[in-house]
Amino acid sequence: MMQDQQDNQTIDMMLNMGPQHPSTHGVFRMELRIDGEKIIDVKPHIGYLHRGSEKLSEGEQYHQIITLFDRMDYLANFNNELVYCMAVERLLDMEPSKRTEYIRVILCELNRIASHLLYVGTIGLDAGAMTPALFSFIGRDRIQTLFESISGARMMHNYFKIGGLKQEVPDDFVRMVKDIMPVIRRDIDQTEKLLTFNEIFLSRTKDIGVITAEQAIDYGLTGPCLRGSGINYDVRKSEPYSVYQDFDFDVPVGLDGDCWDRHWVRVKEMHESLRIIEQAIDKLPDGDVASPLGRRLIRPSEGEVYVKAENPRGEIGVYLVSDGTDKPYRLKVRPPSFCNLSAIQLLLQNSWVADSVVILGSLDIVLGEVDR
Amino acid sequence: MIASTGPYFQDAISTLISLLTLFSFLAVTVLSLVWLERKALGRLQLRLGPTRTGPFGLLQPIADAVKLVLKEDIVPNEAEKVIFWVAPIIVVISAFMLWVTIPLTPSIVVQNLENMGLFYVGAVGVIGILGLVLAGWGSANKYGVIGGLRAAAQLISYEIPLIMVFVSIAIVTQTFNLVEIVNLQSPVPFILVLPLGFVLFFVSGLAEVGRTPFDIYFAESEIVGGPFVEYSGAHWAVFFLSEYINTFAIATLTVLLFLGGWSGPFLPSIVWLLIKIYAVILLIFWIRGTLPRLRIDQLMAFAWKVMVPLSFYLVVCCSIYVFYGLPWWALTVMSIFGLGVVGVIIYQYITAPARKVAEVRERLRLLQMSQEE
Amino acid sequence: MLSTVKGMIQTLSSTWRGLRKPVTKLYPENPTVLQNRFMGFPGLTWDKDIDEPFCTGCMVCIRNCPTQCMTATMKDNPKFADESSKRRKIVDEFEINLNRCILCGICVDVCNFDAIVMTHEHEESGSYRDGSRMKLDGLLEIGGKYQTQSGWKPAPKD
Ligand code: SF4
Numbered sequence: 074m075m076q077d078q079q080d081n082q083t084i085d086m087m088l089n090m091g092p093q094h095p096s097t098h099g100v101f102r103m104e105l106r107i108d109g110e111k112i113i114d115v116k117p118h119i120g121y122l123h124r125g126s127e128k129l130s131e132g133e134q135y136h137q138i139i140t141l142f143d144r145m146d147y148l149a150n151f152n153n154e155l156v157y158c159m160a161v162e163r164l165l166d167m168e169p170s171k172r173t174e175y176i177r178v179i180l181c182e183l184n185r186i187a188s189h190l191l192y193v194g195t196i197g198l199d200a201g202a203m204t205p206a207l208f209s210f211i212g213r214d215r216i217q218t219l220f221e222s223i224s225g226a227r228m229m230h231n232y233f234k235i236g237g238l239k240q241e242v243p244d245d246f247v248r249m250v251k252d253i254m255p256v257i258r259r260d261i262d263q264t265e266k267l268l269t270f271n272e273i274f275l276s277r278t279k280d281i282g283v284i285t286a287e288q289a290i291d292y293g294l295t296g297p298c299l300r301g302s303g304i305n306y307d308v309r310k311s312e313p314y315s316v317y318q319d320f321d322f323d324v325p326v327g328l329d330g331d332c333w334d335r336h337w338v339r340v341k342e343m344h345e346s347l348r349i350i351e352q353a354i355d356k357l358p359d360g361d362v363a364s365p366l367g368r369r370l371i372r373p374s375e376g377e378v379y380v381k382a383e384n385p386r387g388e389i390g391v392y393l394v395s396d397g398t399d400k401p402y403r404l405k406v407r408p409p410s411f412c413n414l415s416a417i418q419l420l421l422q423n424s425w426v427a428d429s430v431v432i433l434g435s436l437d438i439v440l441g442e443v444d445r
Numbered sequence: 446m447i448a449s450t451g452p453y454f455q456d457a458i459s460t461l462i463s464l465l466t467l468f469s470f471l472a473v474t475v476l477s478l479v480w481l482e483r484k485a486l487g488r489l490q491l492r493l494g495p496t497r498t499g500p501f502g503l504l505q506p507i508a509d510a511v512k513l514v515l516k517e518d519i520v521p522n523e524a525e526k527v528i529f530w531v532a533p534i535i536v537v538i539s540a541f542m543l544w545v546t547i548p549l550t551p552s553i554v555v556q557n558l559e560n561m562g563l564f565y566v567g568a569v570g571v572i573g574i575l576g577l578v579l580a581g582w583g584s585a586n587k588y589g590v591i592g593g594l595r596a597a598a599q600l601i602s603y604e605i606p607l608i609m610v611f612v613s614i615a616i617v618t619q620t621f622n623l624v625e626i627v628n629l630q631s632p633v634p635f636i637l638v639l640p641l642g643f644v645l646f647f648v649s650g651l652a653e654v655g656r657t658p659f660d661i662y663f664a665e666s667e668i669v670g671g672p673f674v675e676y677s678g679a680h681w682a683v684f685f686l687s688e689y690i691n692t693f694a695i696a697t698l699t700v701l702l703f704l705g706g707w708s709g710p711f712l713p714s715i716v717w718l719l720i721k722i723y724a725v726i727l728l729i730f731w732i733r734g735t736l737p738r739l740r741i742d743q744l745m746a747f748a749w750k751v752m753v754p755l756s757f758y759l760v761v762c763c764s765i766y767v768f769y770g771l772p773w774w775a776l777t778v779m780s781i782f783g784l785g786v787v788g789v790i791i792y793q794y795i796t797a798p799a800r801k802v803a804e805v806r807e808r809l810r811l812l813q814m815s816q817e818e
Numbered sequence: 819m820l821s822t823v824k825g826m827i828q829t830l831s832s833t834w835r836g837l838r839k840p841v842t843k844l845y846p847e848n849p850t851v852l853q854n855r856f857m858g859f860p861g862l863t864w865d866k867d868i869d870e871p872f873c874t875g876c877m878v879c880i881r882n883c884p885t886q887c888m889t890a891t892m893k894d895n896p897k898f899a900d901e902s903s904k905r906r907k908i909v910d911e912f913e914i915n916l917n918r919c920i921l922c923g924i925c926v927d928v929c930n931f932d933a934i935v936m937t938h939e940h941e942e943s944g945s946y947r948d949g950s951r952m953k954l955d956g957l958l959e960i961g962g963k964y965q966t967q968s969g970w971k972p973a974p975k976d
């Protein structure tokens with residue numbers, strides 16, 4: 074009898090998912106302990122993309138660090154540039170012109186749409202549908218072409234400068250943005266029709282990877298992952314930065330905190346972003362966008378500052394300490410992806426192997442930002 | 446000597462020739478399918494598909510084949526060498542054996558097994574599973590093992606409804622002879638008589654060849670190719686080949702059993718058959734371009750809770766039909782009734798999350814309204 | 819079921835669109851149109867009036883480059899001696915390691931002489947590692963190409 078029982082015992086299998094795996098969204102490695110197809114435990118391993126951005130920043134001048142921020146969350150470059158520029162501006166105690174702020178907001182919201190479009194594509198791929206990815210890239214490509222005509226680069230823009238913009242936007246900027254909006258709306262709808270309410274997709278994502286509101290707060294989730302659990306917290310609303318208080322927009326909130334709710338929140342956010350852009354482009358004031366600092370070396374007085382902003386992935390915070398020289402004494406980033414990823418152990422427990430990629434996809438991490 | 450064994454020898458020669466013809470026919474078909482899949486999926490996704498190799502990229506599959514054959518064939522150190530080598534052979538042999546008895550017209554067939562054509566198809570089709578499991582196990586890769594076991598579970602589960610459909614067709618037609626079955630469909634194709642059978646056959650056929658939404662045993666985004674994960678070069682090409690041959694076989698069987706086979710006006714019968722087969726195949730590609738993938742537990746639940754009971758229901762219906770000698774539309778009614786009932790069940794089952802979503806949205810709306818007040 | 823059917827119709831209509839007007843463009847025949855402001859590799863400009871480069875080798879860009887990918891040396895300008903040029907010093911050697919350059923455009927922002935531009939050049943590839951170290955003549959060549967292509971003018975001095 075004893076012998077029988079021992080024979081029937083199963084042993085757990087270790088399964089290394091990543092760092093070279095198509096669905097870990099970069100070089101992320103999960104050490105899964107699985108029993109059959111059930112995940113018992115997971116050990117996430119990060120650091121494969123560590124480039125030491127924070128330490129590098131201590132050796133760079135203030136205006137050079139923008140290029141490093143471009144490369145942290147490489148899907149939301151403008152948003153990252155914005156939060157860093159805001160931090161230095163607060164250190165210098167200066168305000169950029171209204172026109173600068175408006176253009177920054179327009180570009181950031183466009184970037185949010187581009188980032189969420191990529192997310193919709195990748196969650197489709199994770200769930201096994203290949204077409205949404207290709208459809209969403211059409212919309213993303215349009216936005217990036219617009220970015221290219223404004224900043225000269227499709228991804229690493231280096232366009233926001235401390236106190237202003239690198240150069241005035243092209244003359245037909247307003248027309249271009251107005252033209253692109255209905256097209257983008259159609260692209261979003263097209264992708265969404267394929268995925269959001271598809272029964273198979275629903276059965277793959279609804280009630281999968283549930284995180285309750287309390288747990289989400291405990292783990293420090295932000296952005297769509299937190300709002301998917303039903304908490305109405307958006308830095309743009311709760312502590313408006315830049316000129317976000319001028320706009321009328323809603324914060325979509327989910328209820329159950331599962332993968333589908335996180336997906337739905339992101340899809341709705343794209344529409345809200347379009348609303349913000351519409352208002353901003355109507356109100357776009359005239360003025361100068363050049364930085365009042367010109368080419369002067371930036372030397373903030375001694376002090377420290379913490380600035381936060383809402384990225385597509387959540388709340389990004391920048392803690393900047395200046396010792397009065399032309400280089401920061403310390404720069405610390407609170408990356409939203411990293412904090413969201415911390416919940417992976419909780420989310421993956423007792424889920425299926427197949428769900429692990431969907432759950433990871435629904436957190437929408439960018440490894441460049443997790444590892445910095 | 447030769448003269449004395451004359452008829453036997455001639456038989457062997459002619460069989461050999463027809464086998465070789467079959468082999469080359471299937472090879473050409475696979476090439477065309479590879480091209481068609483890439484091109485169709487490309488256009489579906491607003492891409493171009495292959496364009497560089499020849500006009501419209503027609504030579505792309507040949508380029509693929511050359512590349513695969515020339516590639517280094519890597520055998521992992523830890524792998525069970527024998528099993529690793531044998532697995533693809535088992536898979537491809539079962540895929541080819543299936544074709545021995547499938548008629549393309551009454552005359553174009555290697556060997557029409559008069560009394561057991563359908564039976565043979567059902568029996569031989571199962572052998573391939575063994576190859577997949579062995580491939581997963583032999584490559585000493587955890588993804589491979591998971592994939593192989595998934596393949597076993599999935600294919601065996603969906604084998605049952607498939608064979609039950611065969612049985613119900615055999616009951617209705619009173620024969621196992623495929624040519625006979627096609628001929629019996631000349632006024633009314635069986636898709637009208639057995640709509641339920643068609644749906645069951647098509648769905649379990651998709652599962653049987655591992656096409657989206659049932660491509661679970663080699664799900665690229667989860668287990669990166671499952672049983673095939675360690676294979677490369679010519680070995681992988683063999684798996685690839687058998688996968689496409691199986692797809693083609695399922696499409697052909699769908700046409701033979703339900704869509705009236707080669708019958709059709711004006712055009713020669715082989716042309717009609719090919720048109721119908723390619724239409725079914727395009728449908729398969731279209732589904733692949735649209736749907737996400739199910740999860741393994743959902744897939745199994747779908748097989749055992751929906752497909753298997755339905756296929757038994759179908760057999761019972763067919764028996765009643767034959768026993769009482771009812772007119773053919775009675776079977777249609779029963780079939781559609783089953784489809785309707787199960788349609789409701791599936792709708793309830795699969796759309797449970799969807800209905801929940803609707804509920805959630807309702808609650809959200811209420812929430813917003815209360816906030817506004 | 820319903821939205822699955824909707825999805826199928828969606829892909830059917832997209833197939834129709836794909837058959838008529840696919841989004842993909844074939845690359846070498848039909849490359850993506852570069853926007854005016856596209857930032858490719860940096861290149862040096864040529865002062866056509868005096869027939870010498872604008873660059874004086876002042877090293878401002880080199881000190882501001884976030885990746886330290888350039889080097890330059892300056893020399894006395896021979897044309898300054900015969901008074902055909904106002905530049906006392908001129909660039910002697912200039913090298914950019916295009917492998918390290920991150921195309922950020924900071925060098926263009928900081929240069930006081932409008933001597934460096936972000937060209938539209940982006941298809942440089944070589945078969946050995948050092949091939950991407952571009953020397954002065956190469957930089958002047960891609961800069962000059964950009965100058966003629968885009969009608970680039972130095973910003974008016976005030
Ligand atoms: S390019 Fe401009 S900044 Fe750089 S060395 Fe030449 S003149 Fe100086």
Ligand code: SF4
Binds near residue numbers: 918
């Ligand atoms: S573009 Fe940036 S990285 Fe490249 S040479 Fe200029 S300053 Fe350096």
